[in-house]
Amino acid sequence: MKLLKPAWVTHEGRPIFSVDIHPDGSRFATGGQGDDCGRVVIWNMAPVLSAEVEKDENVPKLLCQMDNHLACVNCVRWSVSGRYLASCGDDKAILIWQHSGSGGTVFGGIATAESWRCVATLRSHSGDVLDLAWAPHDAWLASCSVDNSVIIWNALNFPEVVTVLRAHSGLVKGVVWDPIGKFLASQSDDKTLKIWRTNDWKQETSITEPFKECGGTTHVLRMGWSPDGQYLVSAHAMNGGGPTAQIIEREGWVTDKDFVGHRKAITSVRFNNNIMLKSLPHSNKPQQYCCCAIGSRDRSISVWLTALKRPLVIIKDLFNDSVLDLTWCTSGHILMACSWDGTVACVEFEETEIGKSLSASEKKALHERIYGKSLTVPNSLTSNTIVETPELLAVREAQRKQLNSTPTKVNSVSKPSLTATPMRGPSKQIETRTSDGKRRITPMFIPTVVDNGEAPQPFSSSTQPTFSSSTETKSKIVIEKREDIIAPNVSKPANPKPQSQELISSTLSMDVDKSPPKVTAPKSSVTPEKVNGVAAESLDQPAPLTSKIDKSNSSSQPKSEEPPKHEEKPKDKEKEEKKTEEKVEKAQATSVQEKVPDVKTKTGKRRGRPPLSERVDRLDKTEKSVATPAPAQPVQTPAVHSPAKQVTVVAENELKLPILSIDKTLNVQIPGCPGKVLTVENAALASPFGPLNLVKCYFNNKSVNTKGGDWEAVLSSKAVAAGCNAFLCAVCCEDCTLQVFETMYGRRPLPPLQLTSRPSRLIVSRGHVFVLTVKGMLSVWDVPARKAVLVDESVAHLLDKNVSVVGCQVLESGSPALTLSSGKLYLFCSELKNWTLLGDGRDPVQQSSSHLLYATAVTQSGNVSASPLPPLTALQAACKGHFRSKVPAASGPASSCTLTFLEQQMACSRLLQSPRDYHLWLSALVRFLVHEGMETRLRLICDELLGPAHSRAVSSKSWDDKILGMSKHDLLRETLTVVATNLSLQRLYSEYNDLLESALTSK
Structure with a gap:
């Protein structure tokens, strides 16, 4: 030893x-x-x-x-x-x-x-x-x-x-x-x-x-x-x-x-x-x-x-x-x-x-002598329960073949029969010289080592590379030296942007959708107007701007976000923030030095960070911005306005919503119409009775100064917000009127609509126009049908001092959806005449559930496609923290939370009339119930899908064989396929499989 x-x-x-x-x-x-x-x-x-x-x-x-x-x-x-x-x-x-x-x-x-x-x-x-x-x-x-x-x-x-x-x-x-x-x-x-x-x-x-x-x-x-x-x-x-x-x-x-x-x-x-x-x-x-x-x-x-x-x-x-x-x-x-x-x-x-x-x-012979045939690797994880029916045996055999034919990341302990050949790396390296004499090596792609996922080979010194530099073989890569002289890779921006412009644009925090309509000033012909002496930044975000910048300080001082009052920060983070703040303030002083003659740096005051009292005053003057998340499918066009003029209205109920505002000129690239631009010009024309405001729509291959365009309209009141898509253009005015035009020819499908107060949000989606006023009154109009979907519905009870609206959307049906800063998602249901809660990203029930495990299994099975996202899932994705739980199911509270959340998702899917969502969450619920062995709940689902063939089902007169356009019997067949994976439920499978075959035969 x-x-x-x-x-x-x-x-x-x-x-x-x-x-x-x-x-x-x-x-x-x-x-x-x-x-x-x-x-x-x-x-x-x-x-x-x-x-x-x-x-x-x-x-x-x-x-x-x-x-x-x-x-x-x-x-x-x-x-x-x-x-x-x-x-x-x-x-x-x-x-x-x-x-x-x-x-x-x-x-x-x-x-x-x-x-x-x-x-x-x-x-x-x-x-x-x-x-x-x-x-x-x-x-x-x-x-x-x-x-x-x-x-x-x-x-x-x-x-x-x-x-x-x-x-x-x-x-x-x-x-x-x-x-x-x-x-x-x-x-x-x-x-x-x-x-x-x-x-x-x-x-x-x-x-x-x-x-x-x-x-x-x-x-x-x-x-x-x-x-x-x-x-x-x-x-x-x-x-x-x-x-x-x-x-x-x-x-x-x-x-x-x-x-x-x-x-x-x-x-x-x-x-x-x-x-x-x-x-x-x-x-x-x-x-x-x-x-x-x-x-x-x-x-x-x-x-x-x-x-x-x-x-x-x-x-x-x-x-x-x-x-x-x-x-x-x-x-x-x-x-x-x-x-x-x-x-x-x-x-x-x-x-x-x-x-x-x-x-x-x-050793194997000894085991067989004592216990009989040794236990082999099981084909299923439902143990050694005997299969009682040949139909279930055939279903399980088909599932086993499908599982074996579908490659997975970790699904077998056997070694693959084929070994991939690794790609060969580069054998030549190109070396050049720049004009200042420096070497330059041309980057080349080096393939990674192929990972076959096999068990590791026994480690031995004879098969492993050595780690001594004296014994390593030298590289066989040939170095090709070229005599070409190339310029150093240093270039200046073609159109440098003023520093203050960058700072102002950085304060406009908005989330960007995957394919958002761009709101930009066309480079070829549209020249951006100046806002308080600073060139207006082009806006390419899809959500309405709700950030607020003090008018008197918009050109020289960017918006500063107030830090949390009771939050402790790590020392390293504080140092980084201090350095960043010093750089920003230094850049501000440099950029506005020529435009603002009374800047404090010219008065002989010591340069650097200003006293705390001055910074606090500046923070008080600058209002906090409200970020708007990217809308879920479908894409909607938001209201757009100049960031130079922003104020906040305090309603009687202390509801604070930002006011949309356009200072002088706004150019909007119309989504769905390449090259077509909507331009709003306040005080564009003078008349004996006061200034006139123009709304023009034209292709940007013409000059902005051209009087004629595809169409133009004159407004008597100053425009404060605009939104458009390929079908409609909507403009809100300072006199609280809503003007609607056809994008193609500029005709008015509706007369001016009077709003109860100034707009805070304006969205144009397909044929619908959505307006949320500063007093929290929401209205939606179906313009092609010339009718109102919703008129002056209050959202004040959904908000408070600490909760604000961060996202607005209009569904295809015209129902409005609101995403709040609290992580909640609300949808107004016209049938229920009430706001319904579609999601809560901070709900402890959702966070404690393991719904993702079963939803992911459904999408991986191929029964429900995960791309593009179903409507309900897309809406909920905007909720902060939604679907973050990834804990597998367990008995007790986690199991109850999973059941509660999955049934809630099915109810929301039916409310939205979304067959893809309903199919996804029904399949996930069935997988959960099969995994947990909840036979009673499974019978309720099977009874509803089977119909009047069962004694406990509703009468045939009131029973519909389809749900959201999907055949209930097809859904039942999918459900039984999942039930077959748990042998403890094989009698339930046999019972409903026979009833389904009988129902299909009697048709």
Whole structure:
């Protein structure tokens, strides 16, 4: 036996909580505390076992280091195939890692020989995750947590949850699989060890007697199950007041034996994966037995053979602190352990000491002799329930073929048969010289290494590149030097913009849609007018401007956003903001020095940041802007106005809405009409009775000064807002009138409409005109139909001092939708005569649900297209924080929240009359109900879709065979296809499948 403690295996002196050897024996992983993070490190095994390799500087010791966990890593476990590495930690997350090629140097990190990437992140636990275990067939991954639960994950389709086991009343600190795959064991601080059946995920038994005297003194409770499946050995147990490792026999779960001798609580038990064979002293013929290692808080390790009554070896004072984890290599002759003191120990046994391992075929024959045919990789995660009908068997077989034919990211443990050939990199490099003598290398594309997603190959120094610069081969890239002299890559902007103009334009904060109509001054013929001495900025955002700039200070002082009063900021962030503020103020002083003669910098005052009192005064004078998010489909054209003149009206109910205003001239590029421009000119003409205002529409290949255009109209009152699309142009005037024109010929489809007050929002969408006044009164007109959809509907009750309107939209039906700064989305329903809540981005029910898991599964299945976004989903996307939850479903509050949210989405879909949304959320709801096994809810859905063929359905006279234009029977057939994935619901499938076939035959 050899005992080794490699000093270079360390987490910089921090605790190492877990260690596991790769199945090929060439590498091992450790997990523990890093530098303000959780750290997972993959090490080379060869330098541990060989002193010569350890001294070889060309052989890397550290293969890869991953610091992705946000808190300490508690467990690392390789999958049985060696393809994946799972890690869990105090950040409530489980990360699945996969080898992705050779290493390199990450910015700010260290050089590594291998590269491992995170292919899945599993989030469902609400507390620290303490232990992990892969099922013997790699189809399941079990995790346990301080949230008193054990979660079974579908390892063939991460991050799907198979089930959640909730029976413990204390922290669950260890899980282990039966090597046959029939049972799962979990041990908790509630002084119980529970055995679970994998065929129905029900509790088989709960063992309490050996743990009654135990206390929660260990960080983990890692159990071990013998490779022959006959014995389960627990962690911390008590017998006669002393710590033991309890032996639990599979037959009857008898607990009359235990391993004794350790002075403190047992933390970890790990069986050798091999069944050993050796001729023992008291027997002449070879005997089969199992080997078990036990680690304790007394800093010692003991190794036991099931054929002996005393331990094979005891290693005392191996560490300076508690033993936390143990692992055996696949060959069965190497044992590794880690400790809280941040070190790792390796024990290498000789075959004469520990015995000879049985071959895989001999081990399989032993399992078949004891248990019958061994459990193979399941085709489904619904366990071994017998399929009762041939129809369901045919459906499941078709689903299995479709699943196998559809490539997924993580869906199989088998290796791909084809290996992609990596692209060859460039073989030539072009070097030129600039006019000032500097070298210039022409950039060339270098292809990345092809990642086949296979299990990593055994690591050896002969197959890996060396890391010594003296032994590396020199580059074979040919350098082609050209004598051409090129100009330096330095150029000045063709039309430099005044600094003050940039500052003013930066204050107009608006969200941009994917394909917004552009509101710009055409470059070829439209010359922007000047606003208070500064060239007007072209506006290309689709939402109405609601930012406000003080008139007297608009040309020299940009709008400053007032910082939160009670928010603490990091010191680094404060420094950056101070530097930015100094630069902005310095740029302001430079840009307006010539235009504003009374600037304070010319009075001899010290340059730099002004006193705090002056800055506070300036902030008080500058009003805060209200950002407008991008509208959902369909695209609407907003009101546009000059940013030079903005005021705020305070209504009697203290409702503050901004007023739209145009100072002199406005040019709008009409969406849907390339090259056509709408121009509004205030006080364009003089008359004996007062100034006249013009509205002109023309193609921009003509001069702005040309008197004639495609059409023009004269307004008696000053224009304050304008909006247009390919069909209509709308202009709001200072006298609170709304003027509507046809975009093509300029005809008036309606007489001027009198508004109750000045406009705050103006939107033209298809044939609808939307106006929201400063007093919070909303009106919508259907211009082609010459009727009002909504007149003076108050929105004041939706708003308060801290909530404002940040987005307005008009649906195709003419119903208006409002997005508020609180994250809420409202739609006015003309049938209900009320505002309906379509979404709330800050709703705790939505944030606690796991709807995204099921909605994503629907779109990936291809039944519902995710592009373009359905109307309801597009509207809700504008809500701040909407759909941010990505937590898989679990029982309890999360499951109830998911059900509530999905049913709410279906109701909203029917309100919007959106078949795509209804189809999406119905399918997601069905998948959730099937996953949770809610048969009663599924029957309600099936009854509604089936129709009068069922006794509980409504009468045939009132029943419609379509819903939102979709066939209910087609939807029922899709629903039953999903139901077929859960064998516990196969009788419900058979019942409704027969009724559906009967209903279709009777048509």
